[in-house]
Amino acid sequence: MNDNIRVYLLDDHPLVLEGLKNRLDSEPGIEVLHTFTDPREFIAQTELYCPDVALMDISLPYMDGFQLARLLKERYGNSLKIILLSGYTYEEFYYKAYKIGVHAYLSKQSSYGKIINAIKQSMLGHILIPENIGTTKDSNDALTAAEREVLQLLAKEKTNKEIALELAISQRTVEYHLTSINQKLEVKTRIGAVVKGFELGVLSFLKEE
Numbered sequence: 522m523n524d525n526i527r528v529y530l531l532d533d534h535p536l537v538l539e540g541l542k543n544r545l546d547s548e549p550g551i552e553v554l555h556t557f558t559d560p561r562e563f564i565a566q567t568e569l570y571c572p573d574v575a576l577m578d579i580s581l582p583y584m585d586g587f588q589l590a591r592l593l594k595e596r597y598g599n600s601l602k603i604i605l606l607s608g609y610t611y612e613e614f615y616y617k618a619y620k621i622g623v624h625a626y627l628s629k630q631s632s633y634g635k636i637i638n639a640i641k642q643s644m645l646g647h648i649l650i651p652e653n654i655g656t657t658k659d660s661n662d663a664l665t666a667a668e669r670e671v672l673q674l675l676a677k678e679k680t681n682k683e684i685a686l687e688l689a690i691s692q693r694t695v696e697y698h699l700t701s702i703n704q705k706l707e708v709k710t711r712i713g714a715v716v717k718g719f720e721l722g723v724l725s726f727l728k729e730e
Contacts, residue, residue: 524693527574529563530557533581574604574640575593602640604643606628644697664705
């Protein structure tokens with residue numbers, strides 16, 4: 522059974538589409554079903570093939586990304602995850618996007634790694650809020666309840682398989698959580714995440730066990 526995350530790409534710049542498609546297709550667990558330059562064709566094909574994630578530009582012909590996102594949310598609700606890419610990083614654009622119900626609003630300058638993480642996190646139901654939006658949070662508060670559970674088990678030197686069994690989730694979901702934890706804590710390794718967790722007080726109670 523193919524359990525890849527199925528993605529549609531929409532951008533009116535063919536070179537951007539080609540670059541994104543090539544990179545995403547090389548990522549395990551992600552499959553680009555189709556690329557589009559015209560939102561009208563995108564709408565028609567979405568009804569036929571039902572992708573998991575729509576990754577699309579804000580600036581489009583015939584309608585903008587906000588209008589399209591609103592239409593998609595009305596038709597598909599949360600069954601279709603929406604990630605917007607834009608060259609505009611105005612705070613009001615962020616608020617407008619999240620009011621519609623998108624799962625992420627990313628700058629076109631974002632790394633492929635950040636885009637890939639947004640795709641995977643959206644499938645877990647997470648909404649990625651850019652750090653420059655006027656909200657107060659630290660790395661401790663940024664971790665979701667599920668991520669805290671994973672980090673706790675990581676601190677007990679559990680393997681991905683053991684974490685998956687204990688939390689009754691798939692190993693792929695564990696990997697998604699670990700990617701998000703590392704990004705939020707700004708570390709690159711499992712050990713780094715645990716060390717940072719203790720430094721921030723997220724794992725302080727584990728010392729008493």
